[in-house]
Amino acid sequence: MQCASNQVRYTFSRELRLLTPGDFKSVFANPTRAASPHLTLLAIPNGNQHPRLGLTVAKKHVKKANQRNRIKRVVRDSFRLHQYDLPQVDIVVVAKKGIDELDNAAIHKLVDKLWRKLTRRCNES
Template identity: 55%
Template sequence: MTKSTFTRELRLLTPEHYQNVFQQAHRAGSPHFTIIARNNTLSHPRLGLAVPKKQIKTAVGRNRFKRLARESFRLKQHQLPNKDFVVIAKKSAQDLSNDDVFKLFEKLWHRLSRPYRG
């Protein structure tokens, strides 16, 4: 069985990493959050999170959303293609139940795993 951890090399760490994803990305979105993806040259996917204070006001809400995003990514990482992903939260994300957030992530991960034709 493959390990499902969320180590440092699975994260986007620097502003340059984020800029790189935003430059030529394809996206999958919902009314609650958007995932932007771009191919990387590594042998694994990486995750970055953008959860603005303007969108989710409370630290508790932002941290909950980030925790759910990381957990969803951690569980799916071995099925995901070698891409850099940035999850961007929207206001309505805080109103979803944990279950709804996971279902939505599942759908968007699947959409972004298909070959990109653009």
């Protein structure tokens, strides 16, 4: 039986979230970007031992609340599974027009690709 301290935890606890407007504002200031036609990921290094995630899905781009929630749920799930592969950065995921037309699997695949691109760009800088 494994000791609890050695287990890898795939949770999305409060400490893994960007919570305040100030957290978001600092990321928008001078970020490293990874983008696709449907999503943009913005990241800046943080002083923590783990990455943190913030999500913005504007009503202007995704009209229905259930679609906005679905997109956020899929992105959070992908982050939860990839959190140990990501560098120590604060990430804001910005949804763009047309993302609500993608199904969950397509969004998951897209976000996975963008995590890799963002990790590569953060490691270069």
